[in-house]
Amino acid sequence: MTEAGxxxxxxxxxxxxxxxxxxxxxxxxIPFFMFRDKRADPQKEYVYWHARQGLxxxxxxxxxxxxxxxxxxxxxxxxxxxxVVCVWWVCVIVMIIMGWVKAFGGQKWEMPGVSKLAAMFN
Numbered sequence: 001m002t003e004a005g006x007x008x009x010x011x012x013x014x015x016x017x018x019x020x021x022x023x024x025x026x027x028x029x030i031p032f033f034m035f036r037d038k039r040a041d042p043q044k045e046y047v048y049w050h051a052r053q054g055l056x057x058x059x060x061x062x063x064x065x066x067x068x069x070x071x072x073x074x075x076x077x078x079x080x081x082x083x084v085v086c087v088w089w090v091c092v093i094v095m096i097i098m099g100w101v102k103a104f105g106g107q108k109w110e111m112p113g114v115s116k117l118a119a120m121f122n
Contacts, residue, residue: 023099028054056118
């Protein structure tokens with residue numbers, strides 16, 4: 001059963017919330033584990049692919065944040081590191097928004113630097 005609005009979309013209407021959660025921080029674990037065993041269905045595989053991308057983005061963001069927090073300890077670099085932290089989180093937010101745009105647009109966009117980590121979450 002296809003609805004008039006979902007013709008040609010690689011995901012079903014009920015999967016929209018999971019596509020949203022795929023790029024919503026740690027909540028990307030929900031679609032990651034829900035659709036992990038349903039990869040035979042192309043619509044479910046599409047959601048799983050985006051959940052992997054979102055989970056990899058969260059892992060990268062947390063790891064980089066930890067490294068930057070350690071850099072804040074150095075007294076003469078803490079202002080520079082604070083600036084880098086701000087730029088880093090702006091980049092992460094832009095990547096999250098781009099992930100949502102691409103996911104709801106029916107495209108698979110491999111995020112630079114994140115897609116290799118996402119491939120390891122198979």
